[in-house]
Amino acid sequence: MTEKELVEFRAEVAAWFRDNAPDDPGFLLPETFMEVGTDEQFEFLRDWQHKVYEAGYLGMAWPKEYGGGGRPQILQDIATQEMAKARVPFMTNTIGLNWAGPLILKMGREEDKKRYIKNILSAEDIWCQGFSEPDAGSDLGNSQCRAVRDGDEYVLNGSKIWTSLGTYARHMILLARTSTEGSNKYAGLSYFLAPMNVPGIDPKPIQKLTGEYGFCQTYFDNARIPADCLMGQEGEGWNIAMVTLTFERGATGGQAGGISSMELTVNDVVELARRVKRNGKPAIEDPDVRRQLVNFLIESKSNRLMGVRSTIPALASEWPTAVMMSGKLRASELNRRLSRFALSMLGANAARFVSDEATDGGKWQRGYFNAFSATIGGGTSQIQKNIIGERVLGLPKD
Amino acid sequence: MTEKELVEFRAEVAAWFRDNAPDDPGFLLPETFMEVGTDEQFEFLRDWQHKVYEAGYLGMAWPKEYGGGGRPQILQDIATQEMAKARVPFMTNTIGLNWAGPLILKMGREEDKKRYIKNILSAEDIWCQGFSEPDAGSDLGNSQCRAVRDGDEYVLNGSKIWTSLGTYARHMILLARTSTEGSNKYAGLSYFLAPMNVPGIDPKPIQKLTGEYGFCQTYFDNARIPADCLMGQEGEGWNIAMVTLTFERGATGGQAGGISSMELTVNDVVELARRVKRNGKPAIEDPDVRRQLVNFLIESKSNRLMGVRSTIPALASEWPTAVMMSGKLRASELNRRLSRFALSMLGANAARFVSDEATDGGKWQRGYFNAFSATIGGGTSQIQKNIIGERVLGLPKD
Amino acid sequence: MIKFTDEQSMLLETAADFCRNHGPIEKVRASLDADDIDRGLWQEMSDLGWLGINVPEEYGGLGLDISSIVPVVESMGRYLLGSPYVSSVLVAECLASCGSDSQRSEWLPKIVAGTIGTFALTEEDGSWVLDDIEAVGTVSDQTLHLTGTKMFVTDADVADLIIASVKIDGAVRLVLIERNQIPPGNLSREVVIDQTRRSFRLNLDGIEISASQVLAGSDLKAIELNSMLMLCAEMSGGLTGVLQVIVEYLNTRKAFNRLIGSYQSLKHPSADIVLSLEAAKSHLYYAATLVSDGDDNAETAIRMAKAQASEAFAFAGDRAVQFHGGFGFTFECDAQLFLRRALWCQYQHGDENYHCRLLEPLLLDQAV
């Protein structure tokens, strides 16, 4: 496509989002798919994703025959960028769009692609994820949830935790143990595209530290799922999970596109500083606030520039994997500190919580609490630093 | 003694130090006994200690029969306080006054007391310390330096490191291995009051990161010392070393008194901020400097108040050993950060080093570099935090 | 430099026992966002005489100074107890110093007996400068007509008297509002971060009080400093509580086959936290001593204590959540209770940045 066509397309998308951005629903929206805690929030977000898909701005580069747009990836990238700029709500079927969908397109059977892809895009079928377990810690290899073959079914027993959208999901990507033998703990794991509406599968909402909901612990009690839910072969679960995680990290392409969270930027906080008062004066005039904002602006600029620079091979550092391996650590810790800092600009009103009287409905306080989901989930920040020390710098293991 | 007598005594001491404080020698003095790097520094400091002892303000509470003052400890405490207030140079024979002397008084033989104590006070005999070894890390139990009994002598082989005043010392408190057998590595260690002027003992100055000297590595090459240098029995070395270390930590009384370093205080840095320019303006007017100074003032106040509060049993926290176990960590890290910060107030002149053109002759730059001796020596700050985590909080070992 | 009398020791011991007994965390959880205060707890406190500790003997109190309350409040903070205790005690302190003879005679004996008092000082912009207000009292005849809105009025629904700040003829004055003078509908519950607090918005519009309900004095600084001393006590106790939660988990939970407390990335920050607790406790009792002595440096000591503890407790709360991993992200984990308490305390009467800036002239611009 020509540069001109791209520019025109960008303008078209921008206009569409400007014209179609949903009105304020009158309740505080979640900022990521992990924070969908009420039916009204869920329905609002599902409808919005559906509308974006219908407009053609989601899954644009996915194959046409399965419901995608069949167009160049660059168009989806532009649409995603404009979606972010327009600051509209995120695409709520995140697990489907970014994990399950790309995986099915890459490794799934033809029938899976036909069956699942379109409904992932339209938000008709919500997907959830069943990797973590309550007592397994950060190592997925410790998964104990069992799947035992019985005729043309698998019988599931055990539980999975941090299942976001668990109560709304129709399918789950599930890592379960089909064997306790094998050369190592990874060998007995298998991967399933499991239905959720089956007797014996029970997602129980977990109350978060915010007091809200958004995650479940999903219990399996002799739940029977069809044997053809197995993806690949028995025992290949670990490898397929690793492929899935590369989609999570965004290291490879293939996702449907669309924003998956309302990313908090430093500019949002600068904007907040302009309109709130800390101690009777605009926060932006407070010397401590100013200094902190500059530090945050430098830090977020660092993160953006790292991504750019690391794509230029001649400018790689002596530790070329550092940027890639640290993305989650940098983003999640910045987000935690940034939302924490935003609070401090509110003076005494920092001590409010989600309510009409709170600044922006309490999103800053809630945002700080929710920020821990990323500094903890997917390997805590402490584990991330170990990984950087060991895999990037080559330091010895603990 | 009455309160009135104490007040009078304090005035008398203050007056003496005011009248007798030595003139600026024309060269930059060291700030601790570990930094004595030149003969002129050493001689100046030795003479000064001698003068203070002659005036009666050192070892005041040590027994009269060995050269002490035989007076109440409170008087020495007052004298030490006034010495600190007068900001006169420190008492350079630190190992003798604070480690070897108290140890000999507590555990030594009568003949040792008679032989050593007075000359420790008068600085006639300088003492040094031989505990650490180059490859032993922080665990003294790994000491390899050998002492083999041969008739009425011990034959020493090996080396000790961080021997301050090594080239000036007449005696060393030495931890050496008399046996490689025994139930554990600590059992084979013995303790010596060793002479330094013996063939085969060779203290070689180590150049510090400042470029100056102050420590030695002391080599023992078939050096023969009299067998009666052994303190206690063979194999008791570890225990005696532990007693010595309690004197180092100042946890028990018994030291001769007198200041052993020119302690850097936050007030010194505030005073510096008043008289130097950072970027053309008095540093004290710079908002970042002001904020930092307040933080340091709070931190140093914390340290002082902790010491006071921890003596009130009713106000002990649930971790009552925290204050005592953290003294070195808190003081040494504050000192490192404080001297580092002081540098930053000097603008471009921060980049000078010891010379006439540097602010205060370069003591701030040198002070920062020398500050690492305490964050590293005697167990690094990292080890100190382990100790607090494990022994104070009861967390598991690494 | 730090004084602690036998009397205070005894009080501390009683308070520690009392709060331990009343402070199992299940009880605290049951009280979150409750419609009423724990009346039984309140009665017991009153029976113990705690509401009269700082009330002059002539009004039935013990006649000790406000700093004697510190060990009691610290113990409450340790177990996250919520009650109108601090506000009532501070109201008594304010009445004793700023009230008229008749106001003192009327109210102090009642407070000793369990009458609840609270303050209405903060306004919508959340300013920590107490005389930076817009509420107004207009006198006509002997009646004072109030207008304006107050925020963060704790336990306002159960308070028998509320001391509010309003501008009368341009000057900030304190007025005493009685419960029956507040029209229904003028109070609305606020959602605050610390769910052990019961906080209200008080609309002053339409409230009319007698001109005799204006307090003689209006020492806002005394209110600020006394409140801060109490917050420091709560924070010192809270730091102890949260560190216990951390240490217990670090000694129980395993990851990669090791107790997580063995990892330096958790162990070392925990060491930092215990040292910050030791500092907070020390600043607290030093400040209490200076207050008790009427020392001019009490302001400096209190602001230092508030700045240090605010930062330390908020850090500890944040790390407590993080160190609990996935469990830390749940409402069920107690770490969040302490984090919420820490944030409340930090943003009442000014955070560390605010106080450090106020300390600059006190510490740096005077002759050394």
Place this chain on the structure above:
Amino acid sequence: MIKFTDEQSMLLETAADFCRNHGPIEKVRASLDADDIDRGLWQEMSDLGWLGINVPEEYGGLGLDISSIVPVVESMGRYLLGSPYVSSVLVAECLASCGSDSQRSEWLPKIVAGTIGTFALTEEDGSWVLDDIEAVGTVSDQTLHLTGTKMFVTDADVADLIIASVKIDGAVRLVLIERNQIPPGNLSREVVIDQTRRSFRLNLDGIEISASQVLAGSDLKAIELNSMLMLCAEMSGGLTGVLQVIVEYLNTRKAFNRLIGSYQSLKHPSADIVLSLEAAKSHLYYAATLVSDGDDNAETAIRMAKAQASEAFAFAGDRAVQFHGGFGFTFECDAQLFLRRALWCQYQHGDENYHCRLLEPLLLDQAV
């Protein structure tokens, strides 16, 4: 957003090889506080054409812009090489933009051929504001009489020309002082923290130059920003160097029977350092790109880069000493060489506090 041409890539590769070959640490150590620069090294740099990279082609240079120097200086920083390279290149840049035709024709070809240039800008109070000076030039007839004192004039003893800032008729102007115009005794060596630097105090009193030696322009800001870009390049290289030293030691030294790199208290700060290096390198090449593009945001990018790298490199140097334990405390350990370099770079042209304050209006007070 970040551009890096093939030309620059080739230069980087050559520079990296060259500096690696000239940079064994023993050679650097031998050069500390040396009486003369390494003449052989200088000749080789000159032979490689490095002194003409940013000199217009008409004067024998390559005609590239100053940002093309960045990879060369970064490589030098990596191995702690010391030389008058940066000052000479910056003098050429300054002459090219501020010099008269005749000044350019006279000096630029010489610099390309190896003539050494340096600046005399800073004065005794160490101010980073370059027009905050007291040195004066007084014109009488066609002679300019200079008075005042300059500090941190690097390699002044071997420089053939020194560009100094002085006030003439109240305005800050740049003047070009030739080596033979400096009376003996007007130069004295300074003791500076980075021993790879050869720094001098220049007494201007008694120096007389021709009025034609005043530069036409006096763009101090360009000098400041270009110098800072070079400092950022040195710091990015230095961060790489010091991290290598740290990693090597952490993978070799044991304590309590474990390699010390296995302890999280050393491993995690090392992870922080590598991320700060990645950031520094990214800010550096972004700033270089904007400089090359003549983008208005170059100032912001350079100040950000300087602030970030100053803090990061100084932190890394400090930790490098600490992590080496007892060995770190010795002159023999290379950690101190990097720490000293870091402190020099941090305090030339302003540290992070200085630049962050200057960034405030640039970043916060404009329309979003």
